[in-house]
Amino acid sequence: MEKKSFNSPNFDKKKRSKNSIKIIVIHYTGMQSTRESLLRLCDPKSKVSSHFLIDQNGQVYRLVEDRQTAWHAGKSCWGRYKNLNKNSIGIELVNKGHKFGYTKFKKKQLLSLIKVCKSLIKKYKIKKKYIVGHSDIAPLRKIDPGEKFPWKHMADRGIGMWFNSKYLTLKKYRNVKISEKKDKIKFVKNLTKIGYCFSLKKKSFFIKIMKSFQRHYRKELINGVLDQECMIIAQNLTKNL
DSSP: OOEEEOOOOOEESSOOOGGGOOEEEEEEOOSSOHHHHHHHHTOTTTOOOOSEEEOTTOOEEEOSOTTSEESOSOSOEETTEESGGGGEEEEEEOOOHHHHOOOOOOHHHHHHHHHHHHHHHHHHTOOGGGEEEHHHHOTTTOOOSOTTSOHHHHHTTTSSOOOOSOHHHHHTTTTOBOOOHHHHHHHHHHHHHHTOOOOOSSHHHHHHHHHHHHHHHOTTOOOSOOBHHHHHHHHHHHHTO
16 A cells, blocks of 8 residues: 655654554644645644545545654543544545544444554454544544544454444433433443543533443444443443453
């Protein structure tokens, strides 16, 4: 797979160790075109970058070398890792995003993403629970790569996590309320095991984290409400850790 190099100046000058790379973070660009995305990710004034950009035709652009810390994650948290730039590889997928006309990710684009991810997984021994979306690690401020990103399709190819429960069985529990406080506590514990960083100080925080979880694992209904379907999914996921 041919990679084109567009060198972004937006990275930390000090090289990190190979062992510090633990996470792959998938984003969408939220911009109108590949050209616009490349210009922004390589503009010193923007102060943002990623290691890779993949356009809709499957062309892979390398913007920052793996051992350099790119500026893609921002304020973020996953498991025991905080401010994930220093521990992650960032991959941007060209997609207009929710603001400009969110579309499905293209087949060629996903094929290239799978190849890049498999190479990184092998090189850095990255575990499935550490392949995440931007919204997973920064749920209070990000929603990308969004509900159209095919997480199950990726997991079926060994990239990221998915659950074993059958769709039709799960659907019966959709919108079935959780009334017991102990069940909510159990759900929060399970999401913490998966990697989500929780704050229960504000109801609005819980709703945003809930929506992030639903965008990833229950995209048919993203309402920020904990129901029995979400409970079962979270419990199933923790069994696969």
